[in-house]
Amino acid sequence: MASESCTISIKLLIDQETNKVILAEAGNDFVDTLRTLLTFPLGNIARLVGKYPISQPGCLNNLYNSVENLGLNSFRSHACKSMLLYPRSIHEDKSKNLKLLIDFTEPTKCSCGELMSREIKLWERDAATDETEGVLCKVESMFFITDDLRVMQGFPGHLINFLSDLGVENVNHIAVKVLEIGPEEISHLLSHSLLSKTTFTDVFLRKQENLSSRPMVDEQFMLGAVNMKEETTKNDGKISVNVMLRKSDRKIVCAKASGNFVDLLFSFLTIPLESVLELLRGKGSLAVGSISNLFTDLDSIFSITKQKAPKGVILPPFYSCSNEFPDIKSLQPPEYFCHSDWETKRICLSRTHCRFSYTEVVKLLKLLDPKSTKVNTTNSRGYVHSGSLFVVTDDLVVKSLSSVSSIALLQEIGIRPADVEQQVINIGEAEARALLRACLCSSSPLSVLLDVKQPKEEPF
Structure with missing residues (x-):
């Protein structure tokens, strides 16, 4: 059973002349933990890196904090806010056998809104005996992971070839450092992997450096291979947003948006990191950081995407909404039966209605859409009220328009x-x-979107 107090040992091979990490040597426990990070929804990644005083990638933290700071009256139901702050993954059950546990799950709530008062077991899960479920490496393995998170199997020949390609002639200049990796170190690695091409060096050898002080990547470079002018010719299903543009530097100061646009932004928090990388692959990938290397190599070694079916981004039941990517779908709610034994007072869930004993009563459970305020609704739409209006700043701080003073906003921005x-x-x-x-x-x-827009005057 995984434990949050456990640590994982890795070895760093360090070039003493340049004080840089050449590569890390790690076992399957560490690689499986890195693989699990890729399954985290972006909202959980924001929570993870936000727990520690480390650099924040892009504006993800602003988006997450906006959900946290918005009043409950902005959301369609109380559950909508917690679904965004604690998004679930279809893979979360598979991480229970990992040595290092990083758990984000929130207790299930009853339809009355209160937390469940007791834990209810799923019979099929308890009956499972395969301790390697959800683990990439079924047997003990060794891997080499480079400073920019390229992964290769730990064969001596791979190490020799890699050192030769780097031009390393004297292995006596290489120091070996053994580290114990816990949840905090994993958080640092994750955050830096989204920003840095030298992840291990930055985390373990340059701890004093704050990546947030580095200049962000140029937006034109970041757009990569996406030909926006060709891809934005269709008008079907588009969301209109009024923006306030600063003429002097052609930057968007803020936007006035409906709930539809805010639903789109907030839905980013529910998408797993690996699905983000898949969505962007072939249409311009992340131009910074090294997380794409990790995803590509683990996919190549373990054929992760080939094991997936169906194609596209799959979210847990009730997580998809109408204002998001067409490739994103939610799983159908599973069918569970509640087995209550009137003699032993034991309660468990099962996917079968067959009784396990003559003293059991079996009832079908109905999973309701937590985003809906209507009783017995199994399918609703977005997270915030569609008729509400919001102010969204260029760095993705979202506020309810009713809570923002226009003159105070102009004074805060300092715009003429x-x-x-x-x-x-x-x-x-x-x-x-x-x-x-x-x-x-x-x-x-x-402001990234300005390069492909045709100006049109509209009162703000």
């Missing part, structure tokens, strides 16, 4: 009225992809 231009931006699938990528890479995600 003569330097303001108003436009309407239409957000379609290609723009949503660019926003998702910019959310992880850029300090001004909304």
Whole structure:
């Protein structure tokens, strides 16, 4: 059973002349933990890196904090807020056999809104005996992981070839350092992997350096291979957003948006990191950081994506909403039966209605959509009220329009009225992809969209 107090040992091979990590040597426990990080929804990643005083990737933390700071009256139900702050993954049950546990699950709530008062076991899960479920490496293995998170199997020949490619001639200049890795170190590795090409060096040898002080990647470079002008010709299903543009530097100051656009932004928090990388693969990937290397190599070694079915991003039941990528779907709610034994007072869930004893009473359970305020609803739409209006800043701070004073906003931004231009931006699938990528890479995600928009005057 995994434990949050456990640690994992790894070895760092360090070039003493340059004080840089050449590579890390680690067992399957560490690689399985890295693999699990890829299954985390972005909201959980924001929570993880936010627990420690470390650099934050892009504007993901602003988006997460906006959900945390918005009042409950902005959401369609109380559960909507917790679904975004504690998003679930379809893979979360498979991490129970990992040595290092990083758990984000929140207790299940009853339809009355209260937490369940007792733990109810799922019979099929308790009956399972395969301790390697959810683990990539079924047997003891060794791996080499480079400073930019390239992964290779730990064969001596691979090490020799890698050192030769680096031009290392004297192995006596290489120092070996053994480290114990816990949840905090994993958090640092995850955060730096989204920003740095020298992840191990930055985390373990340059601890004093704050990556947030580094300049963000240029937006034009960040857009990578995406030809936005070709992909934004369709108008179907687009969301219109009124933006306030600063003329002097052509940056978006803020936007006035409906709940539809805010639903799109907040839905980013529910998408697993590996699914983000899949969505962006072939349409311009993350231009910074080294997390894409980790995803690509683990996929190549273990054929992760080939094992998936069906194709696309799959979220847990009730997590998809109408204003998100068309490739994102939610699983159908599972069918559970509650088995209550009137003699032993034992209660458990099962996927079968067959009784385990003559003293049992079996009833079908109905899973309700927590996003809906209507009783017995099994399918609803977004997270926030569609008719509500919000203010979204360029760095993705979201506030309810009713809570923002217009003059106070202008004073806070420090903008001159003569330097303001108003436009309407239409957000379609290609723009949503660019926003998702910019959310992880850029300090001004909304401004990334300006290069493909036709100006149109509209009162703010």
